[in-house]
Amino acid sequence: MRRxxxxxxxxxxxSYAFAKxxxxxxxxxxxxxxxxxxxxxxNIIKVxxxxxxxxxxxxxxxxxxxxxxxxxxxxxxxFSEDEKKVLIYTNTKKVWRYxxxxxxxxxxxENKSLQKLGGSLPSSSLMFAKFSPDGxxxxxxxxxxxxxxxxxxxxxxxxxLDGTDKIINGTFDWAYEEEFxxxxxxRWSADSKQIAYWQIDATRIKNFLLLDNTDSIYSFTKPVEYxxxxxxxxxCKLGVVNxxxxxxxxxxxxxxxxxxxxxxxxxxPNGQLIIQQLNRKQNESNIYLLNPSNGDAKKIFTxxxxxxxDLKTRWDxxxxxxxxxxxxxxxxxxxxxxxxxxxxxxxxxDGKKExxxxxxNYDMIxxxxxxxxxxxxxxxxxxxxxxxxxxYRVSFNSKNKGNAxxxxxxxQKGTHTYTISPNGLxxxxxxxxxxxxxxxxxxxxxxxxxxxxxxEKSVLDSESNVEMIRVTTIDSITMDGWMIKPSSFDSTKKYxxxxxxxxxxxxxxxEDSYGTAGNYLYQGNMAEDGYIQISLDGxxxxxxxxxxxxxxxxxxxxxxxxxxxxxxxxxxxxxxxVDTSRIAVWGWSGGGSTTxxxxxxxxxxxxxxxxxxxxxYRLSYxxxxxxxxxxxxxxxxxxxxxxxxxxxxxxxxxxxxxxxxTGDDNVHYQNTELLINELVRFNKNFQLMSYPNRTHGxxxxxxxxxxxxxxxxxxxxxxxxxxxx
Numbered sequence: 001m002r003r004x005x006x007x008x009x010x011x012x013x014x015s016y017a018f019a020k021x022x023x024x025x026x027x028x029x030x031x032x033x034x035x036x037x038x039x040x041x042x043n044i045i046k047v048x049x050x051x052x053x054x055x056x057x058x059x060x061x062x063x064x065x066x067x068x069x070x071x072x073x074x075x076x077x078x079f080s081e082d083e084k085k086v087l088i089y090t091n092t093k094k095v096w097r098y099x100x101x102x103x104x105x106x107x108x109x110e111n112k113s114l115q116k117l118g119g120s121l122p123s124s125s126l127m128f129a130k131f132s133p134d135g136x137x138x139x140x141x142x143x144x145x146x147x148x149x150x151x152x153x154x155x156x157x158x159x160x161l162d163g164t165d166k167i168i169n170g171t172f173d174w175a176y177e178e179e180f181x182x183x184x185x186x187r188w189s190a191d192s193k194q195i196a197y198w199q200i201d202a203t204r205i206k207n208f209l210l211l212d213n214t215d216s217i218y219s220f221t222k223p224v225e226y227x228x229x230x231x232x233x234x235x236c237k238l239g240v241v242n243x244x245x246x247x248x249x250x251x252x253x254x255x256x257x258x259x260x261x262x263x264x265x266x267x268x269p270n271g272q273l274i275i276q277q278l279n280r281k282q283n284e285s286n287i288y289l290l291n292p293s294n295g296d297a298k299k300i301f302t303x304x305x306x307x308x309x310d311l312k313t314r315w316d317x318x319x320x321x322x323x324x325x326x327x328x329x330x331x332x333x334x335x336x337x338x339x340x341x342x343x344x345x346x347x348x349x350d351g352k353k354e355x356x357x358x359x360x361n362y363d364m365i366x367x368x369x370x371x372x373x374x375x376x377x378x379x380x381x382x383x384x385x386x387x388x389x390x391x392y393r394v395s396f397n398s399k400n401k402g403n404a405x406x407x408x409x410x411x412q413k414g415t416h417t418y419t420i421s422p423n424g425l426x427x428x429x430x431x432x433x434x435x436x437x438x439x440x441x442x443x444x445x446x447x448x449x450x451x452x453x454x455x456e457k458s459v460l461d462s463e464s465n466v467e468m469i470r471v472t473t474i475d476s477i478t479m480d481g482w483m484i485k486p487s488s489f490d491s492t493k494k495y496x497x498x499x500x501x502x503x504x505x506x507x508x509x510x511e512d513s514y515g516t517a518g519n520y521l522y523q524g525n526m527a528e529d530g531y532i533q534i535s536l537d538g539x540x541x542x543x544x545x546x547x548x549x550x551x552x553x554x555x556x557x558x559x560x561x562x563x564x565x566x567x568x569x570x571x572x573x574x575x576x577x578v579d580t581s582r583i584a585v586w587g588w589s590g591g592g593s594t595t596x597x598x599x600x601x602x603x604x605x606x607x608x609x610x611x612x613x614x615x616x617y618r619l620s621y622x623x624x625x626x627x628x629x630x631x632x633x634x635x636x637x638x639x640x641x642x643x644x645x646x647x648x649x650x651x652x653x654x655x656x657x658x659x660x661x662t663g664d665d666n667v668h669y670q671n672t673e674l675l676i677n678e679l680v681r682f683n684k685n686f687q688l689m690s691y692p693n694r695t696h697g698x699x700x701x702x703x704x705x706x707x708x709x710x711x712x713x714x715x716x717x718x719x720x721x722x723x724x725x
Contacts, residue, residue: 033423132192141170179624181313201235229626269329300351307554363544371424415513432514473567481536482517493724496582503561504590530723538564558643584720586610600648649678661694
């Protein structure tokens with residue numbers, strides 16, 4: 001369940017929770033890491049480090065579509081292993097939320113030739129095209145089948161023949177994409193002779209029908225294969241297809257193919273496949289080595305948890321692909337919370353040796369890079385403040401093992417983010433805090449020397465009225481938060497408070513970075529209009545505060561997180577400058593669910609709520625997300641009922657605005673209709689805004705965002721007016 005989140009500042013990519021685009025993300029490094037590629041004015045250029053000298057590799061004039069004479073608009077590109085050829089990605093289309101479908105062209109740098117791939121396959125139907133390691137072929141998927149194309153002759157070979165809307169080869173269904181970050185579903189072998197691929201069988205998954213009433217005189221439905229919580233997942237199996245014979249060998253992965261997930265698969269250096277398998281509840285994880293010749297499986301690592309086990313996308317979101325092998329490919333890096341903290345381990349390829357690398361009572365947050373030459377892992381952590389983030393490194397070389405070394409400047413307190421070169425020598429670095437403006441610069445590692453300054457320096461914003469706060473509840477739970485006071489704050493007056501919430505395991509809302517605090521839906525300046533704004537992260541949110549903090553919410557979503565927020569609000573209501581008669585709360589997606597539960601379960605604490613695209617009935621959402629955090633409803637259905645906002649609809653006393661897109665394929669509009677029935681049943685008045693055919697982000701269509709922000713602002717001002725009294 002994706003969140004509604006404030007704008008987060010990054011050096012390379014700015015993204016919204018609902019508008020991120022893939023591929024690609026991040027910097028396109030050269031193979032040696034001493035330069036990177038970029039697009040400038042339609043040209044593909046090479047920037048050499050540390051001089052930042054620019055060389056034009058491909059002029060846009062050479063990227064002409066001979067069929068229409070137009071210059072190709074480059075969405076993305078990738079170089080071959082020898083960096084003599086380039087795949088150009090263009091004419092892209094969305095598959096659910098990312099533009100992963102389009103056209104691919106291959107450009108030869110040596111002879112400046114340009115050729116479109118795909119032959120007679122439909123336009124904008126190719127996905128995840130990639131060079132073979134030997135540079136002789138390109139593989140891609142189209143219409144749920146896997147193909148290869150010879151670069152010289154452009155002869156196309158179809159490797160799978162059974163792809164349909166429900167038999168999905170080389171990519172994934174809706175649930176795998178949304179909840180596991182799985183999209184690119186095939187991998188070349190190192191010798192370029194085989195391709196390993198996922199096959200998802202969704203034939204038994206029921207379609208959820210989205211109703212379109214506006215794009216035709218007669219309404220029609222849009223089917224989405226969507227496994228609701230409690231329903232069986234899609235069947236998943238792995239195949240290795242021989243390029244020459246086109247024959248697939250299916251892997252003999254232990255366990256029921258329906259009751260297990262395989263969210264990760266890569267080729268290991270020894271020529272075998274290495275995979276992670278999760279059980280249906282996602283609290284047991286096994287790593288297997290698979291023999292591609294006969295499909296035999298060997299378990300080399302296993303782990304279990306009383307709650308759930310996070311995937312790589314939690315700690316390496318920018319690189320859901322890949323497996324980090326170290327020490328001459330004899331070991332690999334893995335992350336586990338088994339000692340109560342999220343730590344990096346090295347595990348031998350035979351599974352017999354396991355070494356803890358990040359020792360201490362702290363969480364690693366994200367894995368940034370592996371410096372193979374010098375034997376270091378670069379990662380982010382913040383042992384002393386869960387709202388901040390710093391770069392550290394730790395050695396995986398047995399000669400240099402020790403405590404983690406802080407790389408970020410200790411004088412810059414706040415949030416640091418990095419994109420590090422493959423050789424570990426250079427990094428794009430950004431820094432900001434709640435009251436220091438962002439700086440974007442290039443640094444050399446490990447000394448963190450600036451090699452290119454940003455256009456502006458990070459300076460103290462003397463006009464910022466953002467405060468980082470902590471609230472301790474009667475249950476002795478200390479919650480981090482941010483607060484923005486009115487511009488002309490007078491401690492002798494009382495002001496309304498507007499709470500922004502999410503509170504579920506999908507995201508935090510509190511980060512010590514510039515621009516995170518605030519309200520992206522409000523038209524105008526809330527501080528100048530006399531509002532206090534607050535957001536708090538309670539238990540269950542993925543803050544780096546240890547596994548117990550994060551996993552205490554297991555089977556208690558809608559209960560424990562709601563209690564933490566309510567108890568914190570009780571403390572805040574005691575502040576002398578807070579007007580207890582003007583308390584509002586709002587959120588999107590999981591935050592919309594939280595808003596409703598707070599309004600219904602604690603109606604005396606909040607007078608106004610705005611819930612956008614909420615899950616109102618936990619049994620209506622997808623199985624991977626819900627069963628991960630709540631268990632199987634066949635075993636604990638009562639927990640799902642207790643977690644659902646509709647269970648408490650009778651408790652509504654205040655003003656409620658419901659907003660939802662009818663074309664939401666993520667949190668179905670069904671949720672809002674189920675809640676409407678309950679509110680009507682108990683004669684509860686509320687306001688509703690339905691946006692026809694808009695998806696979870698409610699951005700499609702002319703004027704939509706302006707209308708949404710206008711509606712939000714007007715409702716808040718009317719029912720929770722600003723200003724001190």
